Amino acid sequence: MGFNQQSTISNSCVKLKMNKRIYLARSPRIAARRLGEEMLVMSGQGSTLFTLNPTATILWQAADGATPLDEIVESRICSEFAVQPEEAMRDAEALAEDLAKHGILLISEQPIPKPATSVQESR
Amino acid sequence: MVIAIGGVAVRVNTGDADFLAMLEERYAGFVSGVAPAEFDFDVDLTAPAFADPDADVSVSHRAGRWFMERGDFRAEWDPATRRGWIRQSANPYSIDAVLRIVHTLVLVRQGGFLLHSASAVRNGKAFLFAGVSGAGKTTISRLAPPDATLLTDEISYVRKLNVSGLDAYVAFGTPFTGELAKLGENISAPLAALYLLAQGPENRIEPVVAADAGRELLANMLFFAGDQEMVHRAFEAACDFVDSVPVYRLTFLPDARVWEMIG
Numbered sequence: 489m490g491f492n493q494q495s496t497i498s499n500s501c502v503k504l505k506m507n508k509r510i511y512l513a514r515s516p517r518i519a520a521r522r523l524g525e526e527m528l529v530m531s532g533q534g535s536t537l538f539t540l541n542p543t544a545t546i547l548w549q550a551a552d553g554a555t556p557l558d559e560i561v562e563s564r565i566c567s568e569f570a571v572q573p574e575e576a577m578r579d580a581e582a583l584a585e586d587l588a589k590h591g592i593l594l595i596s597e598q599p600i601p602k603p604a605t606s607v608q609e610s611r
Numbered sequence: 612m613v614i615a616i617g618g619v620a621v622r623v624n625t626g627d628a629d630f631l632a633m634l635e636e637r638y639a640g641f642v643s644g645v646a647p648a649e650f651d652f653d654v655d656l657t658a659p660a661f662a663d664p665d666a667d668v669s670v671s672h673r674a675g676r677w678f679m680e681r682g683d684f685r686a687e688w689d690p691a692t693r694r695g696w697i698r699q700s701a702n703p704y705s706i707d708a709v710l711r712i713v714h715t716l717v718l719v720r721q722g723g724f725l726l727h728s729a730s731a732v733r734n735g736k737a738f739l740f741a742g743v744s745g746a747g748k749t750t751i752s753r754l755a756p757p758d759a760t761l762l763t764d765e766i767s768y769v770r771k772l773n774v775s776g777l778d779a780y781v782a783f784g785t786p787f788t789g790e791l792a793k794l795g796e797n798i799s800a801p802l803a804a805l806y807l808l809a810q811g812p813e814n815r816i817e818p819v820v821a822a823d824a825g826r827e828l829l830a831n832m833l834f835f836a837g838d839q840e841m842v843h844r845a846f847e848a849a850c851d852f853v854d855s856v857p858v859y860r861l862t863f864l865p866d867a868r869v870w871e872m873i874g
Contacts, residue, residue, distance in 0.1 A: 532839030
């Protein structure tokens with residue numbers, strides 16, 4: 489099972505207009521590891537292995553619970569890909585929701601405090 | 612009697628002489644009457660009853676104890692006291708399943724695992740040949756030359772050990788057999804490579820990128836516990852393995868020349 493809905497994002501990044509801010513955090517039920525060029529994540533529930541596409545990998549790596557999604561898109565995604573910023577944000581939101589649906593990310597409209605034992609990418 | 616696989620010794624306590632004799636034959640080469648054991652299991656034999664051979668095994672962890680169950684057995688194991696019990700009829704298959712489960716649980720805490728793969732030692736180095744049923748594990752085992760020693764044709768035993776101050780992966784022989792129905796030799800050797808098997812029109816070895824290697828290793832790993840911590844440990848074990856052991860795809864014709872490329 490994988491996430492292949494990769495966004496194509498442009499360098500002409502402008503400040504995104506958001507009605508609300510979204511915060512992402514890594515689920516503590518997930519173990520993650522970069523192997524070569526790919527990020528693999530293992531869900532402890534259901535023993536499901538996911539392979540993150542490059543955009544999902546950026547969201548995973550940046551999901552610190554404190555940085556809003558629009559800032560992640562602006563600072564990490566727009567600098568990496570070539571796409572219109574509105575489209576980038578739209579796709580990033582959809583991707584984040586998909587990752588949350590699979591239990592990989594937590595999403596909130598408020599900053600998400602770090603759990604006592606947060607799961608980190610091990611390499 | 613003590614059944615020692617991969618250097619992990621399990622004592623099986625039973626008062627049934629016929630069952631004991633059956634186990635001694637089943638695990639020949641892996642049995643010791645006197646060796647100290649890391650774990651003790653009391654076997655409570657019951658009358659044979661119908662059991663679905665395709666039933667799923669259930670493994671759960673509660674209050675520090677492991678509970679294992681399939682249609683043909685129930686078992687419980689307390690790692691803290693190192694004791695457990697198995698309730699089954701007098702057959703070798705139920706205890707075999709329990710041993711596999713217990714070994715996976717022991718191994719994963721040490722970075723090791725059981726793998727659906729054949730394995731063999733040649734020139735002092737061990738090689739794994741992994742694949743699903745039909746991929747060629749039995750074929751590659753059957754084609755092994757006289758100077759290769761078969762560790763298993765079905766379930767490989769991989770431990771992460773500290774050798775001379777360095778972490779190293781070592782493959783051990785197992786009594787877990789496949790179609791060859793031939794027990795592996797009870798020896799071990801450092802692992803040199805994992806080959807992912809595919810049968811094809813020519814013999815060919817190709818490197819496998821790390822992520823593909825990790826995915827395929829996990830797909831072939833024996834793992835029963837749904838416990839989150841253990842799932843994460845198994846994942847880390849697979850990732851650590853592909854970070855340090857070369858993984859190749861071995862496409863081969865079913866003839867002995869394939870072994871000219873191995874070892």
